[in-house]
Amino acid sequence: MNVLKRLLHYVRPYWKTLIFVSILLILRTAANLIPPLLQREVIDRVIGEGRLSQLTMLIVALVVIHALSRVVDFGDLYLRHVVGERFIFDLRVRIYDHLQRLSLSFFESTSTGEIMSRVTNDVNALESFVTHGVALTVVDLFRLVGASIILLVLNWKLALVMLIPIPLMGVGLWIFNHRARPMYRRVRDRLGDINSSLQDKLAGIRVVQAFEQEEAELSSFRMVSQSYLQERIFAIRTWSIFFPALRFISTLGSALVLGFGAKMVVNGQLTLGTLVAFLSYIISFYEPLRRLTEVDNTFQQAIAAGERIFELLDRESDIQDAPGAVELGDIAGDAAFEGVHFRYGEADAVGDGDSQPLGDGDSQNVLHDITFSIAPGEAVALVGPSGAGKTSIANLLCRFYDPERGRVLVDGHNLRDVKVKSLRQHVAVVLQDTFLFNTTVRENLRYGKPEASESAMISAAKAAYAHEFIQELPEGYDTEIGERGVKLSGGQKQRLALARAILADPRILILDEATSSVDAEAEYLIQQALDEVMKGRTALIIAHRLSTIRDADKIIALEDGHIREVGSHQELLSQDGLYSQLYRRQLELGGAS
Numbered sequence: 001m002n003v004l005k006r007l008l009h010y011v012r013p014y015w016k017t018l019i020f021v022s023i024l025l026i027l028r029t030a031a032n033l034i035p036p037l038l039q040r041e042v043i044d045r046v047i048g049e050g051r052l053s054q055l056t057m058l059i060v061a062l063v064v065i066h067a068l069s070r071v072v073d074f075g076d077l078y079l080r081h082v083v084g085e086r087f088i089f090d091l092r093v094r095i096y097d098h099l100q101r102l103s104l105s106f107f108e109s110t111s112t113g114e115i116m117s118r119v120t121n122d123v124n125a126l127e128s129f130v131t132h133g134v135a136l137t138v139v140d141l142f143r144l145v146g147a148s149i150i151l152l153v154l155n156w157k158l159a160l161v162m163l164i165p166i167p168l169m170g171v172g173l174w175i176f177n178h179r180a181r182p183m184y185r186r187v188r189d190r191l192g193d194i195n196s197s198l199q200d201k202l203a204g205i206r207v208v209q210a211f212e213q214e215e216a217e218l219s220s221f222r223m224v225s226q227s228y229l230q231e232r233i234f235a236i237r238t239w240s241i242f243f244p245a246l247r248f249i250s251t252l253g254s255a256l257v258l259g260f261g262a263k264m265v266v267n268g269q270l271t272l273g274t275l276v277a278f279l280s281y282i283i284s285f286y287e288p289l290r291r292l293t294e295v296d297n298t299f300q301q302a303i304a305a306g307e308r309i310f311e312l313l314d315r316e317s318d319i320q321d322a323p324g325a326v327e328l329g330d331i332a333g334d335a336a337f338e339g340v341h342f343r344y345g346e347a348d349a350v351g352d353g354d355s356q357p358l359g360d361g362d363s364q365n366v367l368h369d370i371t372f373s374i375a376p377g378e379a380v381a382l383v384g385p386s387g388a389g390k391t392s393i394a395n396l397l398c399r400f401y402d403p404e405r406g407r408v409l410v411d412g413h414n415l416r417d418v419k420v421k422s423l424r425q426h427v428a429v430v431l432q433d434t435f436l437f438n439t440t441v442r443e444n445l446r447y448g449k450p451e452a453s454e455s456a457m458i459s460a461a462k463a464a465y466a467h468e469f470i471q472e473l474p475e476g477y478d479t480e481i482g483e484r485g486v487k488l489s490g491g492q493k494q495r496l497a498l499a500r501a502i503l504a505d506p507r508i509l510i511l512d513e514a515t516s517s518v519d520a521e522a523e524y525l526i527q528q529a530l531d532e533v534m535k536g537r538t539a540l541i542i543a544h545r546l547s548t549i550r551d552a553d554k555i556i557a558l559e560d561g562h563i564r565e566v567g568s569h570q571e572l573l574s575q576d577g578l579y580s581q582l583y584r585r586q587l588e589l590g591g592a593s
Contacts, residue, residue: 003303003306003307003310004299004302004303004306006306006310007126007129007302007303007306010087010090010091011087011130013090014083014086014087014130017079017082017083018083020079021075021076021079021080021083022138022139024072024075024076024079025072025076025138025139025142026138026139026142027072028069028072028073028076028139029139029142029143029146030146031065031066031068031069031072032069032143032284033143033146033147033150033281033284034065035062035065035066035280036276036277036280036281036284037277038058038061038062038065039062039273039276039277039280040271040273040274040276040277041054041058041273042055042058042059042273043272043273043276044271044272044273044274045273046058048271048272048273080130080131081131083130083131084127084128084130084131085127087126087127087130088123088124088126088127088130091123091126091309092119092120092123094313095118095119095123095309095312095313096119098312098313099115099119099312101317102315102317103317103318103319103400103401104395104400104401105318105344105401106315106317106318111196111199111200112196112199113192113194113195113196113197113198113199113200114192114193114195114196115312116195116199117188117191117192117194117195117196118192118308118309118312121188121191121192121195121305122188122305122306122308122309123305123309125188125301125302125304125305126302126305126306126309128298128301128302129298129299129301129302137295140288140291140295141288143284143287143288144285144288144289146284147281147284147285147288148285150281151278151281151282151285154274154277154278154281155261155264155270155274155278157260157264158257158260158261158264158270158278161253161256161257161260162253162256162257162282162285163253164252164253164256165249165250165252165253165256166289168249169246169249169250169289169293172242172245172246172249173246173293173296175242176238176239176242176293176296176297177296177300179238180238180239180297180300180301181300181303181304183231183234183235183238184235184300184301184303184304184305185304185307185308186231187228187231187232187235187304188304188305188308189308190224190227190228190231191228192308193224193227193228194224194225194228197220197221197224198221201217201220201221239297242293243290243293246290246293247290250286250289250290253282253286254279254282254286257278257279257282258279261275261278261279262275318401318402319399319400319401319402319420320420321419321420322416322417324417325417325418325419326413326417326418326419326422327418327419327422328410328411328413328418328419328422328423328425328426329422331410331411331426331507331508332376332411332507333376333377333410333411333426333507333508333537333538334373334374334375334376334410334411334412334538335373335374335397335408335409335410335508335538335540336372336373336374336407336408336409337370337371337372337373337393337396337406337407337408337409338371338406338407338408338409339369339370339371339405339406339407340367340369340370340371340396340403340405340406340407340408341365341367341368341369341370341403341404341405341406342365342366342367342370342389342392342396342401342403342404343365343366343367343404344366344401365404365561366389366392366561367389367392367393367396367403367561368560368561368562369406369562370389370393370406370561370563371406371563372554372556372563372566374538374540374554375538375553376507376538377536377537377538378538378539378553378554379534379538379539379541379551379552379553379554380539380540380541380552380553380554380555380556381541381542381543381549381552381554381555381556382394382540382541382542382543382556382558383543383546383549383555383556383557383558383579383582384557384558384559384564384578384582385559385582387560388558388559388560388561389558389560389561390542390558391512391542392561393540393558394429394510394512394540394542396408396415397410397427397508397510397540398423398424398427398429398510399415399418399420399423399424402415402416410423410426410508426506426507426508427506427507427508427509427510428448428500428501428504428506428508428509428510429501429509429510429512430494430497430498430501430509430510430511430512430533431497431512432512432513432542432544433512434485434490434493434494434496434497435484435497436481436484436485436488436493436496436497438480438481438482438483438484439480439481440475440477440478440479440480440481441470441473441476441477441478441479441481441496442457442477442478444481444485444496444500445457445460445461445477445496445499445500445503446503447500448500448501448503448504449503449504449505452503456503457477457503460499460500460502460503461499463499463502463529463532463533464495464496464498464499464502464529464532464533465495465525465528465529466492466495466496466498466499466529469492469495491525495525495529498529498530498533499529501533502532502533506537507537507538508537508538508539508540509533509534509537509538509539509540510539510540510541510542511530511533511534511539511540511541511542512542513541513542513543513544513545513548527548530548543555545586546579546582546583546586547586549569550569551569552568552569553568554566554567554568555567555568555569555572555579557572557577557578557579557582559578564577564578565577565578565579567579
C-alpha cells in the first residue's frame with residue numbers, strides 16, 4: 001500500500017483535471033442509470049396499458065440521454081488520456097533528473113539496459129493507472145452505489161438474491177491479488193533483463209561479429225527472452241482464468257434474479273417492466289464490480305512497476321554537498337592529496353582495473369596513504385602498471401568518489417566542504433576512451449560551455465589541431481558525427497575532446513593518455529594540441545606511453561596503490577627503480593623513443 005500511496009502522491013498535481021473528469025464520469029453514470037427506467041415505462045405503460053401518446057416523448061428522452069452520454073464520453077476520454085500522458089512525461093523527466101545526480105558507483109554497478117527499462121517500460125506501465133485506475137475507480141464506486149439503491153427500491157427481495165454470488169467474487173479477488181503483485185514484478189524484472197542483454201550485445205556488436213559469435217549470442221538472448229515469455233504466459237494464464245471465472249459468477253446472479261423474477265411476474269408480485277429494468281440494473285451493478293477487479297489488476301501492475309521506479313528514485317548519491325558546503329569561486333588551481341586511503345564500495349565497479357577484492361582492513365584499499373601536491377600551472381604525471389590506482393586518483397580529484405581516509409584539497413579547500421557543482425566547473429577531463437554525443441561537431445564542442453561564441457569555438461578547435469579536418473567534413477561544424485563519434489577516426493575524436501576542454505577553459509585539466517590508441521601522425525598532432533591545452537593550467541596526466549610525459553614537472557610512479565617514486569623524468573631514470581623499469585620495458589617494445 002505504501003507504493004500505491006506514493007503513486008497517488010505523484011498524481012496529485014493533476015487533481016483538478018481528475019476531479020473534472022470524475023464529475024463527467026458521474027454525469028455519464030447518472031445518465032446511464034436513467035434509460036432502464038424509461039424502458040420500464042415503455043413496457044408497462046405504452047405497451048401494457050396502451051398509452052401511445054407517451055411513446056414519442058419517452059423515445060426522444062432516451063435518444064437525448066444517449067447523445068449527452070456520448071458527448072460526456074468525448075470529454076472524459078480526451079482529458080483522462082491527456083492527464084495520463086502528462087503524468088508519464090513528468091515522471092520520466094523527474095527520473096532522468098534524479099539519475100543525473102547519482103554517483104558513478106551506481107552506473108558502474110547497474111546495466112544501462114536495466115536503467116532504460118525502468119525509465120521507459122516501467123513508467124509506461126503506469127499510464128493505465130492514471131487513465132483507467134484513479135478516475136474509473138471513483139465513478140465505478142458511484143455507479144455501484146447508485147445501482148444498489150435503485151435495485152433495492154425496485155424490489156428488495158430480488159436485490160438480496162442478486163447479492164448471493166458476491167462472497168465468491170470476494171474470495172476470487174483475494175486469491176488473484178495474492179498472486180498478482182509478485183507475478184507482475186517478475187514480469188517487469190525479466191523485461192529489464194531483456195533490455196539489459198540487448199543493450200550489452202548491441203554495444204559489443206563489432207566484437208560479436210569479429211569473433212563470429214552471432215549464434216552464441218542469439219542463443220543467450222533467446223534464453224533471456226524465454227524467461228520473459230514464461231513469466232508472461234503464466235501471467236496471461238492467471239488472469240485468463242480469473243476474469244472469465246469472475247464473469248461467470250456474475251452471470252449466476254443474473255440467472256438467479258431471472259428465475260425468481262419470472263416466478264414473481266407470473267404470480268403477479270412484479271410487473272414485467274420492473275423485471276426488465278431490474279435485469280438492466282444488474283448490469284450496472286455487476287459491470288462496476290467486474291471493472292473494479294480489472295482496475296485492481298491495473299493497480300497490481302502499477303504497484304509492481306512503481307516498486308522498481310521508487311527503488312531508483314530512493315537511491316541516493318554517494319556524493320552530496322555537506323551542510324554548509326561553500327562555493328568554490330575563482331581558483332589558482334593547486335591540488336593536494338593528504339594521507340588518502342580509498343576503496344570502492346561493495347556495489348561499485350571500476351573502469352580501469354584499479355579495483356581490488358574487498359574485505360576488512362587497509363590491505364583491501366585501492367589507494368594507500370597517498371600524499372602529494374600539484375602547484376598551480378604544474379603538470380604532474382601518474383604512471384604505473386594496470387591496477388596501480390591512477391584512475392582512482394583522478395576520480396577523487398573530480399570528486400566522483402570520496403576517500404575512505406585522508407583529504408583531497410583544491411586551493412586549500414577540502415573537497416568534502418565544497419559544492420560539487422562549483423568544483424566541476426573548474427575541472428575538465430579528457431578520457432582515453434573519448435565520448436562524443438550523437439549530434440553535431442558544434443554541439444559537442446560547446447557541450448561544456450554552451451554560451452561560447454563562434455570565434456571562441458573555432459579558436460579552441462584550431463588550438464586542438466581540429467579545425468582543418470572539421471572544415472573538410474560534409475557540413476563542417478554542423479556535421480552529425482554519429483553515436484560516440486563513429487564517423488570520425490580515433491585521432492579526430494581525441495582532438496575534438498581536447499578542443500571541448502580548451503573551450504571550457506578549466507583551471508584543472510585531467511588527461512587520461514590521449515595518444516595510446518592512435519597512429520603516429522595522429523599522436524604527433526594530439527601531442528601538439530596537449531601542449532597547447534596545458535598552458536597555464538594545472539594538469540594531472542595519466543600516462544601509458546612514457547615518452548609523452550618526459551617534460552612533465554613531476555612524475556609519480558604508483559604500484560599496488562602506493563606511491564613508489566616521485567621526481568622528474570631524468571631523476572627517476574637515474575634511480576633505476578619502478579619508473580626506470582617501465583621505461584626500459586617500453587623501449588624494448590618500441591613504445592618509447
